[in-house]
Structures are given as structure tokens and as C-alpha cells.
Amino acid sequence: MKIAVDAMGGDYAPGVVIEGLALTVQEYPDYDFVLVGHSDKVRFYLEKYGLADNPHISVVHAESVCEMSDLSAVALRSKKDSSITVCVKLLKEGKVDAMVTPGHTGATVAATKVLLRTLPGVDRPALAANMPSQTGRFLLMDAGANPDCTVLNLEQFAIMGEIYAQYLFKKDNPSIGLLSVGGEDVKGCELTKEAFKCMERLPINFVGNVEADTIFEGRADVLISDGFAGNVLLKGAEGLAKSTFVWLKRVLSKNALRIIWAMLAQNVFRELKAFGDADSVGGAPLLGINGICIIGHGSSNPKAVLNAIRVAAECVHFKLNEKIVSGIAAANEANRKRTAEETGK
Amino acid sequence: MKIAVDAMGGDYAPGVVIEGLALTVQEYPDYDFVLVGHSDKVRFYLEKYGLADNPHISVVHAESVCEMSDLSAVALRSKKDSSITVCVKLLKEGKVDAMVTPGHTGATVAATKVLLRTLPGVDRPALAANMPSQTGRFLLMDAGANPDCTVLNLEQFAIMGEIYAQYLFKKDNPSIGLLSVGGEDVKGCELTKEAFKCMERLPINFVGNVEADTIFEGRADVLISDGFAGNVLLKGAEGLAKSTFVWLKRVLSKNALRIIWAMLAQNVFRELKAFGDADSVGGAPLLGINGICIIGHGSSNPKAVLNAIRVAAECVHFKLNEKIVSGIAAANEANRKRTAEETGK
Incomplete structure (x- = not known):
């Protein structure tokens, strides 16, 4: 090696x-x-x-x-x-x-x-980002390699994502969702509506459309998206996580009692941060x-x-x-x- | 009235x-x-x-x-x-x-x-969602009314967003950003690259491309997006915020000391939640x-x-x-x- x-x-x-x-x-x-x-x-x-x-x-x-x-x-x-x-x-x-x-x-x-x-x-490679959910982790792909995608690209991302998730999550049949703006089959943009039909025909464990809020509840092991919306989800989550700690710091520095309280709670915050920890993940493969x-x-x-x-x-x-x-x-x-x-x- | x-x-x-x-x-x-x-x-x-x-x-x-x-x-x-x-x-x-x-x-x-x-x-209406940032709040539009948008739509969202932000934020010249996957002018998908050029020519305070992470730092008063990526950002933020409280609860119930500590800190968590509070905002207009x-x-x-x-x-x-x-x-x-x-x- x-x-x-x-x-x-x-x-x-x-x-x-x-x-x-x-x-x-x-x-x-x-x-x-x-x-x-x-x-x-x-x-x-x-x-x-x-x-x-x-x-x-x-x-x-x-x-x-x-x-x-x-x-x-x-x-x-x-x-x-x-x-x-x-x-x-x-x-x-x-x-x-x-x-x-x-x-x-x-x-x-x-x-x-x-x-x-x-x-x-x-046809195109995809960046597979490893993200946290309430039930474990999920793969988001494409996380930003291709801002514009075709239906074929999304279909291939699903196949590559399934294989990578088999290794990463040690699951034979990982669930694959399609990032969309509504849970129902007919919701989405032109690209995802067409991709939905194609992904239904693939020999994968396709769980349909997944909205950006429910993915954090663990709705799917792999979330398929074009690289634009995928990057928005990834960066948006990073940005909100950072801001949440800024807001937390703000409410915790309001009075002396809270400052002491926050000092006692350093471990709690460290453990909270660990949920979003990219370091244990290491890196995203370009599949x-x-x-x-x-x-x-x-x-x-x-x-x-x-x-x-x-x-x-x-x-x-x-x-x-x-x-x-x-x-x-x-x-x-x-x-x-x-x-x-x-x-x- | x-x-x-x-x-x-x-x-x-x-x-x-x-x-x-x-x-x-x-x-x-x-x-x-x-x-x-x-x-x-x-x-x-x-x-x-x-x-x-x-x-x-x-x-x-x-x-x-x-x-x-x-x-x-x-x-x-x-x-x-x-x-x-x-x-x-x-x-x-x-x-x-x-x-x-x-x-x-x-x-x-x-x-x-x-x-x-x-x-x-x-041409098309846009849903203007009011979201929190480190420096105050920003308007995200379209937050989901139109999953597929044209350059003209984004341009019109910018004009409508400026006017609504003048009322909402009491600013004469609110800053308008374009949601994209890179800060530089040339980054983005085909739609945003074309929209960037058009928005530069509008008589608005256009601050260029804004990434989904920096918007939470307060990079713009109004963030223009198609309704697909906009909805992904909105729902993703809602989902991550909910999950963060689930994770927080998980680390806080690890031992008796932490449970007591968490009970003492109810106000802190309430104030933290208030940053994302949609209730004080009331609702999003369909502009x-x-x-x-x-x-x-x-x-x-x-x-x-x-x-x-x-x-x-x-x-x-x-x-x-x-x-x-x-x-x-x-x-x-x-x-x-x-x-x-x-x-x-």
C-alpha cells in the first residue's frame, strides 16, 4: 500500500x-x-x-x-x-x-x-460527504463537484453511493434517497422528478424523495443530489452549526452565573460538537x-x-x-x- | 383594515x-x-x-x-x-x-x-422566508414556491426582495446576495452564473455570490435563490436545528450531574432556541x-x-x-x- x-x-x-x-x-x-x-x-x-x-x-x-x-x-x-x-x-x-x-x-x-x-x-465524479444524523451518519453526494447535473449523473451517483455506503456503513442494502422539496413522488424540480422515475427502476434500496429536514432524522443512508443543492445543504449545515455555537456563547456570557456554568460544561459542548465532527470522518472520496x-x-x-x-x-x-x-x-x-x-x- | x-x-x-x-x-x-x-x-x-x-x-x-x-x-x-x-x-x-x-x-x-x-x-411569485444570522436576520427567497426558476425570475426576486427588506429591516439600501457554491463571480451553476451578470446591472446593492455557510454570518440582508436550493437551505437549517437539540439532550442525559445541570439551564436553552424562533416573525409573504x-x-x-x-x-x-x-x-x-x-x- x-x-x-x-x-x-x-x-x-x-x-x-x-x-x-x-x-x-x-x-x-x-x-x-x-x-x-x-x-x-x-x-x-x-x-x-x-x-x-x-x-x-x-x-x-x-x-x-x-x-x-x-x-x-x-x-x-x-x-x-x-x-x-x-x-x-x-x-x-x-x-x-x-x-x-x-x-x-x-x-x-x-x-x-x-x-x-x-x-x-x-459520466461525472461525485464528492461523497459524510454527515451526521440523529441515528448515525449519512452520505451526501454530490456535495459540490458538479453544480449542474443530468438525470444520468444522479442515477450514477446513486449506484456509486450504494457501493461506497456498503463499505462505509457495513450495510448490504443501504437506503438511497433523492434530495427534494417535498416527500411525495411528484414533488421536486424538473431534474429530480425525472431522476425519481429512473431511480425507482434501479436495483437499489430507493426510499424516494427526502426533504432536507428529515435527512437529519436519518431518513436515508445516502442522499443523492446535484452538486449545487448538495453543496448548499453541506455548507448551510456547517454555517448554522458554527452560528449555533456563537449564539450559545452569547446567551452563556449574559451573567456571571452563566459564565461559571458554561465553564463547568465544557465537556458537554465538546461532546455536542463531536456530532458534527469531520475529523473522525477524515475525508470525502471523489467517487x-x-x-x-x-x-x-x-x-x-x-x-x-x-x-x-x-x-x-x-x-x-x-x-x-x-x-x-x-x-x-x-x-x-x-x-x-x-x-x-x-x-x- | x-x-x-x-x-x-x-x-x-x-x-x-x-x-x-x-x-x-x-x-x-x-x-x-x-x-x-x-x-x-x-x-x-x-x-x-x-x-x-x-x-x-x-x-x-x-x-x-x-x-x-x-x-x-x-x-x-x-x-x-x-x-x-x-x-x-x-x-x-x-x-x-x-x-x-x-x-x-x-x-x-x-x-x-x-x-x-x-x-x-x-413572472413568478416568491416566498420570502425570514431567517436568523449572527448579525440579525436575512430574507431567503424563493424559499420554495418555484422549484425551477429562470434568470428573469431571480432578477425579479431581487427587486421584490429589496423592497420587502426596506420595510422589514428599515434599511434604505439592503444588501442583496446570490446563493451560490463559491464566493467568486465565476462560480455557480449555469443559472446563477447568468443571474450574477444580470443582477450586477440592476440598481440594487448587489454583494455578489454568497455561500450557504457565510449567509449565517450575516453576509447579506436578502439571499436570492431558486425555490429548490432555497427550500433545501431553509429545511436543512430547520432539520439541523432540531437535531442539535436532540444531540444536546443526549449529551445532557448522560449522568445525574448533567441532568441537574440541564434543569438549571432551561432559560439558556430557551434563549438559544429563540434565535431560530419563527413565531416572532409570524409568516412569510408570497411576494x-x-x-x-x-x-x-x-x-x-x-x-x-x-x-x-x-x-x-x-x-x-x-x-x-x-x-x-x-x-x-x-x-x-x-x-x-x-x-x-x-x-x-
């Missing part, structure tokens, strides 16, 4: 990434890692975390970094030697089994789409790309880096992409047959 | 609506009200709340009720004598100045669109419809009913619809001129 890690990705790179790698080598001493980034900076932190002489870690220099403020397409064109692009190239050349970046989602999507392409039969690519949160901490690497390795072991290829092929074949039959009539 | 109130709307009708009306007549003793609903039930609650002999309250019988589980279009066709439809007819016939319903949003949108039509020059129509939350309490009626009366006083007609006319004229110039070139 050899994994490329983008050392320059995220808000606290490269320190936090290498600190995360230090945790990882303890847990997975047999894995090999290729750290991609500015070699001087990377070596400084390898020294710092006692990894300088680790035989399982090699460094590949990348001259530039995709900053969070960079536009994806511009970053791809003008920063051909960015740490993200170098990771993607290593993956393309078969020099690593998977890549992990806590970096720029848009730039990673752009680089993988252009350099790696999608898996055979897959449908011809290579295992896990994208972490920009604010990943060392634990998040470890978990993102763990997810990457597990996806390789699970043979995720082989399963996606055969799942998509079967669906495409069924679609082809149905179209032929319908045309025959 | 004469306002039609749908007595049968919402989860706790008609009791809660008439209890709300009892609060309202104390605050606005000069207003007249037409209570629409099953007259026996309505009169029972008028007795109960001491309103049976109030000369400002009349009752109009409506045989049926749009249940929350009814489909909008079906409800409109098959329940022609529903309390919502009767309210809309009173408004159409000029017998009342405004209507308020804590009922079925979809059925109200359908009934007003068909019976009242939109204001001159307005662009040829008549003042305020739609309350299905779970409205008496205070929410009072506030919805207050909003309705204030919209009438503010001459909201006259302002919308002239705002839209000016924008349409500017668009026509620009198109003529561009074609002339």
Missing part, C-alpha cells in the same frame, strides 16, 4: 499534515507514503516529528501550492507543478495506490477530471474518478489526516473502483436493454 | 388561530377580521376565547380543509371550498385587504397563482402575487398568528404591492432598453 499525501493542502499545512502522518505510521507501520510538497518545508516538519529517517516515507518536491483563494480552472492551468497536480500525476502513473489531500476541493476535482478521467462508463482520491476538510487536524489516509487505504482494500465499474456497467446495460425494448414497442 | 384569516390552517387549527386572534384584537382593536373555516368549529373557539360578540370579527364558512398531506394541485382542484381557497377568493373580490394562513404552503401558492395571478410585470398573502408556519402558536396578521397589515400600510409593481416596471423597462440597444448594435 502506497499513498500520496498532499503535504501543502489545508489551512495549517504542512505542519498539521505531517503531524497527522506521524500518527498514521504508528497505526499502519507497513504502509508507504509519498509526501508531496515544498521539500525544504516538508523536511523541516519530518525532522520535527521524528520521521526524517522513516524508510516508509519519501518526499516528492512540488514547487507551488493551490491557495484556497485560487480559482480551480486557473489553478489547474497556471500551477502545473502544484502539490495537488503532482499527487494526481503520481496516481495516474501508477506510482501510488491512492492520494489524500486536505486541500482545494475545486482544484482537486478539476485536476483529477482532466488528468485521471472518470472510470469506464462513469467515479479513475483512482482513489480522498479530499479532506481544509481545517483538518492531525486526527483528520490519519482518518483520511485510513479511508484511502480501506477504499483500495475494498476494491471500490472495480466495484463501481461493474455496478455502472450493469446499470448502463440495463438502461440500454430497456431503451431497446421501449424503442422496439 | 380588513384581514381574512384562515382559521383551519396549521397543525393546531382552529384553536390556536383563534387564540392568536384574541391577542390580535387587543393590539389592533380597530381592525376587522374575516375568519374562514368550518363555522361550527370556529364559533366554538370564538366563544371559548370571548370573541363571540366582537363586532370586528365575522365568520365565513368553508366546508373543507387542505390537509398537510394533500398535494397542492390536487387540493386546489378537488377542494374548491377549502378555507385557503375561500380566503383567496375574498382577497380577489376585494372584500379584504390581505389574507393570513398558517396552512399548506403549496396549496396557498397554487390557489393564489391561479385565482389572483401575479402582479403586472411579475409578487396580486394581493397581500402571508403564509405562517404550520406549527404557529398564538403569538405567531398575531405576528403574521401584524406583518399582513404592515404590508398593506407600506403599499408593498404598489412599490413592487413600479420597481418591476422600471426594471423591465431598463431591460427592454438594454435589449433594444444591444440589438441596435
